[in-house]
Amino acid sequence: MEQHHSAKPHIVGYIFSLILTVLAFVDMLYTRLPMSMKITVLLILAVLQFLVQLIYFMHIWESKERAYQVISIAYGIFVAISIVAGSIWIMIYNTMPM
Amino acid sequence: METTTATKGYQPMEYKSEEGRLKIFGFWVFLSAEIVLFSTLFATYFVLVHQTAGGPAGKDLFEVNIFAMETFFLLTSSFTCGLAILYMRKNSMKGYLIWTIITLLLGLGFLILEIKEFSTLVEMGAGPTHSAFLSAFFTLVGTHGLHVSLGIVWVTSVMIQVIKRGFTPVTARKIFMTGLYWHFLDVVWIFLFSTIYLLGVA
Numbered sequence: 001m002e003q004h005h006s007a008k009p010h011i012v013g014y015i016f017s018l019i020l021t022v023l024a025f026v027d028m029l030y031t032r033l034p035m036s037m038k039i040t041v042l043l044i045l046a047v048l049q050f051l052v053q054l055i056y057f058m059h060i061w062e063s064k065e066r067a068y069q070v071i072s073i074a075y076g077i078f079v080a081i082s083i084v085a086g087s088i089w090i091m092i093y094n095t096m097p098m
Numbered sequence: 099m100e101t102t103t104a105t106k107g108y109q110p111m112e113y114k115s116e117e118g119r120l121k122i123f124g125f126w127v128f129l130s131a132e133i134v135l136f137s138t139l140f141a142t143y144f145v146l147v148h149q150t151a152g153g154p155a156g157k158d159l160f161e162v163n164i165f166a167m168e169t170f171f172l173l174t175s176s177f178t179c180g181l182a183i184l185y186m187r188k189n190s191m192k193g194y195l196i197w198t199i200i201t202l203l204l205g206l207g208f209l210i211l212e213i214k215e216f217s218t219l220v221e222m223g224a225g226p227t228h229s230a231f232l233s234a235f236f237t238l239v240g241t242h243g244l245h246v247s248l249g250i251v252w253v254t255s256v257m258i259q260v261i262k263r264g265f266t267p268v269t270a271r272k273i274f275m276t277g278l279y280w281h282f283l284d285v286v287w288i289f290l291f292s293t294i295y296l297l298g299v300a
Contacts, residue, residue, distance in 0.1 A: 005188050007181060014177040021169060021291075028296040029162065038300060046292045050285055057180045057281045063113055065123040072123075076130030080137030087141035 013056025156298025
């Protein structure tokens, strides 16, 4: 009973988020990595932070309906990636020169 | 899967009825649609980010101090909102109210910073009509800001209802759903501050 009423996961999640946020700022503003490397690290940090929110704060695993919840979010992410990556790919790299 | 929750010997109030569980699942479906909504705005922004029409680019406009502060406010509010739900589950009205009010204040702080930022940009002549880049920027960040405003209204209304009716399976579910919404706003902001602001100033 006790462990379900513990603030510990929230505090752990908050500390993770703070660390990931600070790392993102350091990565973009204070390192001399090549730009492509910086962006890769930035995206990885953002995805990790998204997972921290889903697991520590939003409790996506908690309900009996967890499988459906995960599938619906995963599908949303799949469509989102298709839209963003597809748009960039077509509009920036595959536009006919004017 | 029934056994998993049973062996844990604990189930929060908002999941006790099938209706409650299904409504929460429905809210996840809504959030998934919101992810898609924001993805279209992000896509528009990335495609138009270099179309500045000779005007200012992100590098000239974004101020690290301001968006770092906005990030800190929203991140912390996501944490305090999680604590509000924790206290709701502990059946502590006082804890719930304190953390919810802190969450709302942090949300308001975020909004004030954002409105100031927008008005500074418009005063500088870098309003949404100036270039395709700025139109996309204002639409994306503005849509997020609108969501935060709606979130504040929603969290406040649920809080008033909870003060009147106490914790019941129905109000517990509403609190939990406002919480999901609030965390989701932070999720969108994670991608905003990373790919719009940080990438813009780097």
